[in-house]
Amino acid sequence: MSRPKPSQPDATVLTGAHYLDGDEACAEGAIAAGCRFFAGYPITPSTEIAERIASRFPLVGGTFIQMEDELASMAAILGGAWGGAKAMTVTSGPGFSLMMENIGLGIMTETPCVVVNVQRGGPSTGLPTLTGQQDMMQARWGSHGDYEVIALSPSSPQECFDLTITAFGLSERYRLPVLFMMDECVGHMTEKVVIPPAEDIPVIERRWYRGPKESYLPYQAGPDKVPDMVRAGDDYRIHITGLTHDERGYPVINAACQSVCVSRLVDKIRDNAGDIVITDEEAVDGADVVVVSYGISYRVATRAIALARAEGIKVGSVRLVTVWPFPEARIAELSRKVKALVMPEINLGQMYRELQRAAAGNCRTLLIPHCGGWVHDPNDVLAAIREGAK
Amino acid sequence: MKYWRRPLDADHCRSPHGIVHIIINRCKGCGFCINYCPKQVLEFSRHFNRKGYHPPVVVKPEACVDCGLCGAICPEFAIWSTPNPECILDEPAEAKPA
Amino acid sequence: MSELLTTPAPGGPVVEEERHPHEPFLRMDRIPHIWCSTCGLGTVLNCYITAIQRSSVPRADHTIVSGIGCTGRAAGYVKIDSFHTTHGRALPFATGLKLANPRLKVTVFSGDGDLVAIGGNHLIHAARRNMDMTVICVNNFNYAMTGGQFGPTTPEGAKLTTAPYGSYEHPFNIPFLVDSCGATYVARWTSLHVREMIETLVEALNHRGFSFVEVISPCPTVYARRNRLGTGLDLLKYYHDSAEVRHGADTRDVDISFKGRIIVGRFVQRCKPTYLDTMDAALGRSVGKEFVCYEGPMQASDGRS
Known part of the structure; x- marks a missing residue:
């Protein structure tokens, strides 16, 4: 499939100095990082990201879909990632809670994507329009089971742009949903945001498998414990499951396989923490x-x-x-x-x-x-x- | 197959004839193929397979018309039919010329 | 005993070593599947594999997505790109796959509980959007994997572990539900109607838009046993006696009652722009020259397209 160039070469990366709020900067960061599939559900105070994406994606060749809820949004970006796109969803506390099960599916199936949580006060509906940093432990432990996550927290609109790109890079590098933990203040704070020229933006591409088709095992990892990926439709005939699985991706329901499978999911982050932690x-x-x-x-x-x-x-x-x-x-x-x-x-x-x-x-x-x-x-x-x- | 009259093309057309293939140890003995075979080609074997089920056994091989129903209805991918190159004529003697 | 078993039956060959013609499409290292004897799921999977081969879509483009439950295991047995997702979320996952790579022919193969109960919201919205995908909904009237609980399709009066005195909830008429939400192809068969099911599945796979095929299928181990309906074979006999083929039937009339008649056939087949059609057309109109159509998935580095 050929990738037609955008009709305006400058449409993708809006190089220059802008006056943007954190939500808008996050959306621009995603576009600059190569995100071309977005599924989301409106929720304050993250909605401006979805709005910005909805207006910008048609100009940069991205697909935006507003799903019926956050459960669907999270599932859709996992599907989008396996379809071969860089994918993102955005939400706030209540929606983040709904996404938890499928964040777990993303971790288990090692699916690169970015989940933005513009935090507000909780619990429950809490303070929809006011700030909070109360989902930090939910980010770490919100989905059931044992796992490690990567979560970033920007302090300024500029960082909302820069770190969204970093988040996409980490998600592709370590193959997991990366959690982007903004908060209402950073999301709605408007400041100068400098978007560098496209060639200066460090975009990390997917770890595509390059070996022979016959010997591909979806969960065979190298020394860094991160397996290479293929996309649906390339005739690799992969099986991907949320069940505990072996290197072939086949479900194996026993303690021995659980130990191998879950240990690697945890170790790929722990062992590489030196490279991840900023x-x-x-x-x-x-x-x-x-x-x-x-x-x-x-x-x-x-x-x-x-x-x-x-x-x-x-x-x-x-x-x-x-x-x-x-x-x-x-x-x-x-x-x-x-x-x-x-x-x-x-x-x-x-x-x-x-x-x-x-x-x-x-x-x-x-x-x-x-x-x-x-x-x-x-x-x-x-x-x-x-x-x-x- | 029995017809109410001899088909006009009976001298050059032959009804298909099939060979039934059974992977007996894959069978879970549901009996779908036995019950819905339109030609009653199959019966339950009196033997058990490795799983402890009674697989089908071909009792009227000459009656199979390779309709493929056993292959389509089998939930276990354990039975199917293929065309038998040695076609046999229908029983033209039983039908009177129109 | 094994000697007896490998001896050809009188008058006909019984072949142990031969390969079933569907084996190239099956993950043979996972066969036999987990489904019980006289369960209809294997039959539906069998028909789906036949339909894949007869459809006009190249094999590499076929993708199957399942949710959770007995039917949810289907994805794990088919040798095409297959995804076994979370309970109820097969449809939105499939939506993401399709939108990220519109070339794919995405089939959601899941059960009534997965698609209509926990995933009901996604079902109505996928139908409303006329999302270009095929849904095969195997309806066995209960949650079988968890031991036979009643669900939104359980006919009134049927007994299940969480409805020990008989279900008193009004069940969904699924074809009516998806029809009224905007599905552009709706059909129903039972797992006995294998030829019709195959034909319908081929049509559904070749259909442009949201195609939905409900297959009534026996659950011998929990549903049939609890309700003293015999084995799966007895249920096939019930389908045989109670099914009434009515193509083009008004979907309002196709509800199923306990031990009642089952109206089968192709109920709905209509043309309507799909989600991607309307999206591209609308954006093309309103955004104008600056509109850049979705550029397709990222290219894998070895140049595959």
């Missing part, structure tokens, strides 16, 4: 207190850090760009050097549990909880920094 550190060396934050909470933390420094407190910052896998080795290392690790997050302690676990009592760990609906007051973060510096 943190953004600042002034960590010699700091007494390090603020560990992600998403919109990082933006609030930067203000508190500036105020603390004005008071003479040696404070550094670690921003979790990838929230999952959690950078536990780095946090453990820091915990032996600092007095306290401080974490503001818009929930009552989710990633904080990981922080505590990684710090293992080597230093104080302070949570600055927040129920959601609005971001932290920087003074609350400042107070925690002061407390940690004591």
